[in-house]
Amino acid sequence: MDATFKPQTAKDVEVAVKWAAAEDQPLEIVGQASKRNLGRPVQTAHVLDLSELSGVDSYEPAELVLTVKAGTPIAEIEELVDQNGQELSFEPMDYGPLLNVDAGQGTVGGVLAANLSGPRRLKAGAARDHILGMEAVSGRGEIFNSGGKVVKNVTGYDLPRALCGAFGTLAVATTVTLKVNPKPETSATFVLSGLDAGRGISALCKAMGSSAEVSGAAHLPAGIDGDISRTLLRLEGFETSVDYRFKTLEGLLKSYGPVSRIEERDSRKLWQTVRDVRPFAGVDNPVWRISVAPTVGPKLVETLEEELKVSAFFDWSGGLIWLMCLDGLVNDQQIRAAVDAVGGGHATLVRAVPSIRSSVAVFQPQPAPLAALSKRLKEQFDPKGVLNPGRLVMGV
Structure with a gap:
């Protein structure tokens, strides 16, 4: 009989995975299932549903550290840190609209499993760069901890980074500790209109090499989000700094044509559009x-x-x-x-x-040596192949 396990603690997850390994019964790992249509389909009879493994363990705004259960909705986390004038700087995208499911359904575990990030990645890095520590259960049914709850921590191998982007094929995260950052006072978008893709990307690269501290750089050809193309550069920070850097870009990119400016409210909406495709x-x-x-x-x-x-x-x-x-x-x-x-x-x-x-190969096929390494890593963490089998590569 098909079964759905809904653990509420790490111990519950451990029990479920131990059973799966002992009985050779693969598990599909989901949070809110918002990314079920991302990656290769998983053929399993049983589901490990982490939606009830949810909640904030601790949040220390003064220390810029947040520890949450893996099934916690990312929307709730973003609302919590926003209320304290902070943000998740890696700006995780919401795959919901693109995958034709409701927006706002993802969990922090899913964000880390897919190593999500948004336009700010070019400045702040991806999700894996903001993990301080993680508790997880391997495919062997063993609970392990890696990292810690402080910004500077060098306790052994950086396993959380290795698990990010593995789509739940190596271990099931149960608790994660994230670094948060102060939210910028304001933002604005510098816009060049009517450029072709070559000129647009040239302008973006020139801006990225400047002192303007750009936190978003996108080019939308005509027909994507309007009748004419728009080349976008986002500036964030204190208002006086944003104004100064905007003028810096005006001087730097004056040969690319006329400039316009989008203020904070509309700028935020525009970058959410870019982020969520x-x-x-x-x-x-x-x-x-x-x-x-x-x-x-x-x-x-x-x-x-x-x-x-x-x-x-x-x-x-x-x-x-x-x-x-x-x-x-x-x-x-x-x-x-x-x-x-x-x-x-x-x-x-x-x-x-x-x-x-x-x-078809959903993910970019790996060179043979890297594919062999990935297979050995899978065998170490999940020797029975019970966690999301085939999600990344057929037969692994």
Whole structure:
């Protein structure tokens, strides 16, 4: 009989995983199941549902440290730290709109499992860079702790970073400790309009190399979020500093054309749109997340536009490309060949129907030595293969 386990403590998780390992019964690990359609479909009879493993263990705003259960909704965490004038600086994206589920359903465990981040990653880093410590249960059914509850901690191997991005295939996080940061006083967006992708990315890269301390750099071609293209640079901090850095960018980028400014409220909404890939929400066409060197992004998209019907926009100063296939096909071979042709990178299939995600490589195939290392890591943490089997790679 299919079973759903709903643990309320780490000990409950340990018991469930021990049973699964002893009985060779694989488990699908979910929080609110908001990312169930991300990655390869998991074929299991049983579900380990962490939604009741929720709540704040401790929060010390003065120390910039927060410890929470893994099933805690990320929206609740963001609201809590916001009330204290703080934020999660890695700006975790909400995959809900893109995957056609309700927004605001993700959990902190899911954020870490997918190593999520938003436009601010180019300045603040990804989720893994903000983890101080973690309690988790391995596929052997053993509880372990790594890291601590202070900002500076060097206690052995940095296992939390290794578990980030593993999509629950190595261990089940039960409690995590995160570093939080003060929220900026205000923000504004510097806008250049009407540039093609090449000129837009050139402007972004020039700004990123300046002293303007940009915290978001995106290029939205015409038709993505308006009738004309917009090249966006976000500035955050004290109001006087934002104004000064805005003028710095005006001088630096004056050759790229006229400039406009979006103030805090509308700027925040705009960057949420970029973060959550909302221009591609509400439809079913396949969507790819492509990571390449920023300077080659425009060439990559230009090549694909010559071969396929696609729509794309750029984040992370051009290093992150969100690409939607307008023909309804997944086009994996053409897309990965184009990535290789511009010097390599990573192409991840983010949205597609389950049958497609079962039959193609969702994540960028690893070179043989790295794939062997990943397999050995899986065997060490989860020798029976009971945690989210096949989520990342078929048969692993």
